[in-house]
Amino acid sequence: MDAFKVLEIKKSVYEGNDKRAGALRSGLKKDGVFLLNLMSSPGSGKTTTVMRTIEALRGDMRIGVLEADIDSDVDARTVAESGTRVIQLHSGGMCHLTADMTRQGLEGLGTEGLDLVILENIGNLICTAEVDVGAAKSAMILSVPEGDDKPLKYPMMFERVDVLLINKIDAISFFNFDMEAVRERVTAMNPGIKIIPISAKTGEGVAEWADWIRSAVRDWKRA
Amino acid sequence: MVPPSIVSTGEVGSLHELSVVIEVVRTVEEFARENGVTRIDKLVLQIGELSSMIPQYIEDCFPCAVDGTSMVDTKLEIEILPGNGRCRSCGAMFNLVANKGICPECGVKDAEVISGKEFMIKEIVAC
Ligand SMILES: Nc1nc2c(ncn2[C@@H]2O[C@H](COP(=O)(O)OP(=O)(O)O)[C@@H](O)[C@H]2O)c(=O)[nH]1
Ligand SMILES: [Mg+2]
Ligand SMILES: [Zn+2]
Numbered sequence: 001m002d003a004f005k006v007l008e009i010k011k012s013v014y015e016g017n018d019k020r021a022g023a024l025r026s027g028l029k030k031d032g033v034f035l036l037n038l039m040s041s042p043g044s045g046k047t048t049t050v051m052r053t054i055e056a057l058r059g060d061m062r063i064g065v066l067e068a069d070i071d072s073d074v075d076a077r078t079v080a081e082s083g084t085r086v087i088q089l090h091s092g093g094m095c096h097l098t099a100d101m102t103r104q105g106l107e108g109l110g111t112e113g114l115d116l117v118i119l120e121n122i123g124n125l126i127c128t129a130e131v132d133v134g135a136a137k138s139a140m141i142l143s144v145p146e147g148d149d150k151p152l153k154y155p156m157m158f159e160r161v162d163v164l165l166i167n168k169i170d171a172i173s174f175f176n177f178d179m180e181a182v183r184e185r186v187t188a189m190n191p192g193i194k195i196i197p198i199s200a201k202t203g204e205g206v207a208e209w210a211d212w213i214r215s216a217v218r219d220w221k222r223a
Numbered sequence: 224m225v226p227p228s229i230v231s232t233g234e235v236g237s238l239h240e241l242s243v244v245i246e247v248v249r250t251v252e253e254f255a256r257e258n259g260v261t262r263i264d265k266l267v268l269q270i271g272e273l274s275s276m277i278p279q280y281i282e283d284c285f286p287c288a289v290d291g292t293s294m295v296d297t298k299l300e301i302e303i304l305p306g307n308g309r310c311r312s313c314g315a316m317f318n319l320v321a322n323k324g325i326c327p328e329c330g331v332k333d334a335e336v337i338s339g340k341e342f343m344i345k346e347i348v349a350c
Contacts, residue, residue, distance in 0.1 A: 003350070004264060004348050004349070004350050005348070005349045005350070006346050006347075006348050006349075007254075007258060007260065007346060007347050007348075007349055008345070008346045009250075009251070009254055009344045009345065009346055009347060010343065010344070010345060010346070011250065011254075011343065011344045012341070012342065012343055012344075013243060013246065013247050013250070013268075013342045013343065013344060014342065015250075016246060016249070016250045017246060094242050095239045095242065096239065096242065098242070098246065126239070126275070127239040127275070130275065156275075
């Protein structure tokens with residue numbers, strides 16, 4: 001029998017992905033492409049918000065979309081109808097994207113000439129938050145019907161994102177949704193977070209969101 | 224884009240583990256190559272009690288993750304690392320899981336996590 005030999009690795013499992021995410025981030029920085037990671041539960045309004053965002057920013061920047069939300073290309077088609085460059089990632093039922101999958105998606109999309117790429121991440125509030133995809137900034141959507149206690153149930157996502165969009169505020173009167181309580185809960189977990197109530201349906205609040213993106217891109221280009 | 228080849232177990236909770244374990248296998252194979260190891264008898268992982276990873280799921284999906292790799296015959300061992308915290312009020316150290324986050328010394332529920340969120344590839348046993 002061969003002699004057994006123990007080889008110590010002592011490496012965090014996330015290290016490989018984190019390294020690839022870092023490399024992707026600096027590559028995008030060099031190319032001047034701002035990658036925005038948009039996350040939420042299924043049905044919170046990611047696709048609708050992406051459409052609104054394109055509408056609001058189309059005059060200022062060239063936008064591409066990485067669509068990873070579902071395994072059909074319905075969402076990609078919706079976005080493509082707006083004349084935006086879009087690619088559907090087939091995530092094969094995975095619950096989160098890795099930096100590698102994002103890089104492959106960006107290569108498929110072709111980022112030349114783009115200022116902003118929005119990644120509509122897989123509809124999942126749990127593990128998408130944990131995995132660095134190499135984005136410059138990340139945003140999540142909490143929609144009013146999901147309830148104001150969601151930050152208590154899924155703290156990780158709220159702790160890590162740069163922006164929280166509270167969507168479907170047009171429907172707020174039908175739900176017991178305490179906006180102030182959400183602000184308090186979320187700010188306690190993540191003091192630097194920007195919270196913007198919007199309705200992707202009526203367009204309310206979208207201008208503020210578009211302004212946030214404009215200034216985030218501007219600051220990022222300067223840094 | 225080429226879809227990642229994964230085997231769905233039909234259980235949403237374990238898909239996350241599966242994709243992470245695929246990543247682990249990849250890292251370990253890379254390490255083995257760099258170190259001239261051709262056969263890995265055992266892989267030892269360390270998972271913190273406070274990690275979002277569920278050890279049982281990891282064990283369940285390990286065979287799928289190593290399928291078709293050089294690690295098909297590799298055994299998996301998982302060590303659990305304790306989720307310890309320090310009380311912000313009195314400074315006592317205690318196990319957060321066993322005490323449900325409440326300091327056994329002073330009863331305050333405000334502890335800083337010291338350990339337990341790790342998910343590490345500890346070592347391999349090569350032969
Ligand atoms: N009332 C209302 N419905 C919305 C709003 N935004 C999205 N929806 C609806 O919510 C559903 C899911 O939206 P979608 O954008 O596909 O969510 P995704 O799964 O996160 O991409 C669709 O029926 C949308 O029309 C909103 O602001 N208000
Ligand atoms: Mg969608
Ligand atoms: Zn105490």
